[in-house]
Amino acid sequence: MCKKGTLLMFCVCMSLCNDDIVLVIDDVNVTAQSHTNQLSSSIDITGGTTQVKRSYIEALPATGGGITQILRLNPAIKYNATQRTSTNAAEIDPDDISINGAPSWQNSFLLDGVNFNNDLNPRQSRISALNTKSQFSPNATLPDIGSISQGINLDSELLESISVHDSFVGAKYGGFEGGVVEAKTRDPRKGFHGKISTKYTSDTYLKTYIDNQLLSEYKSSTNPKLQSEFTKRIYNLTLEGHLSDDFGLIFSASQTRSQFLKVNLGGRSAYFPANGEPQYNKQVRRSDNYLLKGIWYASDRVKVTPSFLYTPAHSTHANTFSKNGDFDIKTDGIIGSVGVDYEGDSFELLNLFSYSRLISSKDASHQNFITWPTTNHHNWGGTYSAEGAYGDIDQIQQTYSYKGELNFNPVDLFGVNHTFSMGVELAHKTGKYAIPGFFTAGTAFLKPLSAGQSCRADDKLCIDDITSVASGIPASRFSSTHGGFFHKYTKYQGKAKASINETSAWVQDEMQIGRLTTRIGARIDSESYYNQTTFSPRFSATYDVFGDEKTKINFGANRYHGRNIFSYALRNAMNSLAYTCERPTVYDGSDFVCKSNGSLPRYTQSNLDVPYNDELAFGLKQQIYNIDATFKFIKRYGRKEVRAKSYWNMPNYYNPLRPNPHYNPNYDNYYFEYDNSGKSRSDIYEIKLASVKDFEFYGSHGFELIFNYIDTKRNYNTEDNYLERDFYSIDYDGSAKDIDKVIYNGAIIDRNSLPSADFNEPWEIKLLTMHKFSPINLGFTKIKTNLSNFFSYRGKHESIVRVGITKLDGQDYATYENVNFGRAFNWDAKLGFEFGAVKNSAFFVNLEAYNVLNRRVIAGKFIDGVGKNTKTYTVYEPGRQLWFEVGYKW
Structure with a gap:
């Protein structure tokens, strides 16, 4: 007997292949909506989950932004405004996102059920130079490179759909405070199919807006952050098919290549050729995705899905x-998994075994960092010449996990329809931070050679035979005639490792009582590092007012516990990898003697608890003809958030009667305390209008219009290092200097009370339209035309920026003020043409245009420099940018 799904597929295929064939079938009960809007659709009874499908992914102008760029229409998501700017368009890292006001590292990213969050150190963003951040930042343990919140840069070309669970989230999901981004890879289709394509853009097709203060550096390319000349290419290949009726394979590969064609090595005057022209270096960004996935129907009841993803x-x-x-x-990243699903008579059992290995590491060309006086031996700098890159750093995160899920068929108990489900999760995670070995030497540890002294032949930290020396070098550190030597340096070597075992269990019951549907569940999570067990109750309800699925009211009260990240566990262990190496301050050619200086820790933790968010949510949905209108209000309370507080840790030798209240002899000269004193509150309002079915008029057309307003208040900042710790004129009296204070809008406040500097645009209107026009038949081919438009209008908002240093009562304070950013309108578009070839194959051409109207929009302000020697610059969003794509599919 032919199944209804198979019969329907046959009918559709026949109609596509031959417009003249007409089939009349009687007495077949098949219902389908062939023109359902493919923009996005709620797939959860409460409206808390939004899914974007393959047609949406292909149509949206979102090249080069990873999976988070696909989610721009989601009203709960905010982006880091300064991550993508007019001057760093060659970067390819995935975008950080905040969901419902939560920190960017407190989202859960899943690929076919496997988590791919980077939990090594996602609180600290990447640095672009040689770890030259202020030493008074809590994440400034040298050496350190930071991480990105996503462990891999996942290409959307691999995906069948992306679901975002941003509210009313069921008990199945844990390890987040903001939301869950769940990506699903494509399953192989029967037959043999494939796609090959390439995309291209460059600085030629980008209008750049830049602060005049940076124009000289931009034109001369002396600052790698200012990428004046670049090219970007993306290559995609997909092959899929079935080797038998029961077994299919899909292979997908994507390669993103970006390079700066011109980075001026301006400071390295020793490298200048004879004509005095500077030498240029090329920088490269590469990201690859290789996916091999199979699907095997072992029997009528058992399905096995092996998958392997490699992302160098x-x-x-x-x-x-x-x-x-x-x-x-x-x-780099590796994710391997095997899913084994069993379908019983009254239940479904899903099993997922997985392994992941995520790497965020640094490979340096030179295993040290030394600041030399500029002499005839070291002549590429000003007063001093730097050498080296702080050496190699290896950061590796490995996870072994199992997920089991049991879903029962609906049962009727005492007139109430119940759908029970439950599950368990087991994970063993290890985080490793390793330094193969290198040293740093600063100018403060220089001593001059005396008359008649010379360096030992193999002494690499001593220089003599001086014929020239830069002015401005103190004689107490270096002799302009005899030379000098380092008597002390800091060496970093060793490794730090932490392991966390996680166990989770959840249960859920979805009940249908007339027009009322409720979902009651709970989740228990236990982890070994802090030895904590958390309980997360989940409740949501939907009431179908008239019983016609057109008018619904939603309500929910839920608790979401956040993630544990390795940075808290590894901090002091990383700090203990420093060794102090010394020799006499009068040169005698002797070797250095090294000893560990990690006996006094820099970080203290007050028995940290797992942070959590409490959610109250209300929603209303009304279908009016062919339009769905929804309203949602979400209130989030963030509790036990982790904050970093800094303390100057020296006794007051000048005035013993006025002791430093923060002095602790068990910690380093300055130390940081992580505690759970952070809290937040977010109010989120969402209004959405969307077409239920595509409108038919010379093709099919759909739209989605969204308004969102997010108001978030915190008593902490979202990144440890987003603002430098400006310590000036510090003496031993930590209480007198009150180093945790800043001036904000004219008032002295606690630094950690500063408002957030990002993810803070309060409201935005977004409109997406998608158009598939009727094919044009030219006889030898058919031309299909697709057009998508993404419009956004962002309201005025304020952000803070450091404007300088203010001296008050003899003390220097870092000074911050609010900066108002005006309203901003943007229009992105994608125009595609498809030319039919033999059988079911086609050539295609796509043109993507971002910021079509080439509007000059301020993205934010940023600070360049360290300490007092800083400047504040304006950062602009990219101007008009064009991408070109060509390809063939069959």
């Missing part, structure tokens, strides 16, 4: 003022 990625960097200062950043 690296980027090259250059410190333009340090010889041998080049290094690579690697963010």
Whole structure:
């Protein structure tokens, strides 16, 4: 007997292949909506989950942004405004996102059920130079490179759909405070199909807006952050098919290539050729995705789905003022999984076994960092010449996990329809931070050679035979005639490792009582590092007012516990990898003696608890003819958020009667305390209008219009290092200097009370339209035309920026003010043409245009420099940018 689904597929295929064939079938009960809007659709009874399908992914102008760029229409999501700017268009890292006001690292990213969050150190964003952040930042343990919140840069070309669970989230999901981004890879289709394509853009097709203060650096390319000349290419290949009726395979590969064609090594004057022209270096960004996935129907009841994803990625960097200062950043990833699903008579059992290995590491060309006086031996700098790149750093995260899920068929108990489900999750995670070995030496540890002294032949930290020396070097550190030597340096070597075992269990009951549907569940999570067990109750309800599925009211009250990240567990262990190496301050040619200086920790933790968000949510949905109108209000309370507080840790030798209240002899000279004193509150309003079915008029047309307003208040900032710790004129009296204070809008406040500097645009209107026009039949081919438009209008908002240093009562305070960013309108578009070829194959051409109207929009402000020597610059969003794509599919 032919199944209804098979019969329907046959009818559709026949009609596509031959317009003249007409089939009349009687007495077959098949219902389908062939023109359902493919923009996005709620797939959850409460409206808390939004799914974007393959047609949406292909149509949306979102090239080069990873999976998070696909989610721009979601009203709960905010983006880091300064991550993609007019001057860093060659970067390819995935975008950080905030969901419902939560920190960007407190989302859960899943690929076919496997988590791919980077939990090594996602609170600290990447640095682009040689770890030259202020030492008074809590994440400034040298050496450190930070991480990105997503462990891999996942290409959307691999995916069948992306679902975002941003509210009313069921008990199945845990490990987040903001939301869950769940990506599903494509299953192989029967037959043999494939696709090959390439995309291209460059600085030629980008209008750049730049602050005048940076124009000289931009034109001369002396700052690698200002990418004046670049090219970007993306290559995609997909092959899929079935080797038998029961077994299919899909292979998908994507390669993203970006390079700066011109990075001026301006500070390395020793490298200048004879004509005095500067030498240029090329920097590269690479990210690859290779997916091999199978699907095997072992029997009528058992399905096995093996999958392997490999995502090698690296980027090259250059410190333009340090010889041998080049290094690579690697963010490779491996995710392997096997799903085994069993369908019983009254239940479904899903099993998922997985392994992942995520790398965020640094490979330096030179295993040290030394600041030399500029002499005839080291002549590429000003007063001092830097050499090296702080050496190699390996950061590796490995996870073994199992997920089991049991879903029962609906049962009727005492007149109430119940659908029970439950599950368990087991995970063993390890995080490793390793330094193969290198040293740093600063100018403060220089001593001059005396008359008649010379360096030992193999002494690499001593220089003599001086014929020239830069002015401005103190004689107490270096002799302009005899030379000098380092008597002390800091060496980093060793590894730190932490392991966390996680166990989770959840249960859920979805009940149908007339027009009322409720979902009651609970989740228990236990982890070994802090030895905590958390309980997360989940409740949501939907009431169908008239019983026609057109008018619904939703309500929910839920608790979401966040993620544990390795940075808290590894901090002091990383700090203990520092060794102090010393020799006499009068040169005698002796060797250095090294000893660990990690006996006094820099970080203290007050028995940290797992942070959580409490959610109250209300929704209303009304279908009016062919339009769905929805309203949703979400209130989130963030509790036990982790904050970092800094303390100057020296006794007051000048005035013992006025002791430093923060002095603790068990910690380093300055130390940081992580505690759970952070809290937040977010109010989120969402209004959405969307077509239920495509409108038919010379083709099919759909739209989705969204308004969102998010108001978030925090008593902490979303990244440890987003603002530098400006310590000035510090003496031993920590209480007198009150180093945790800043001036904000004219008032002295606690630094950690500063408002957030990002993810803070309060409201936005977004409109997406998608158009598939009727094919044009030219006889030898048919031309299909697709057009998508994405419009956004963002309201005025304020952000904080450091404007300088203010001296008050003899003390220097970092000074911040609010900066108002005006309203901003943007229009992105994608125009595609498809030319039919033999059988079911076609050539296609796509043109994507971002910021079509080429509007000059301020993205934010940023600070360049360290300490007092800083400047504030304006950062602009990219101007008009064009992408071109060509390809063939069959």
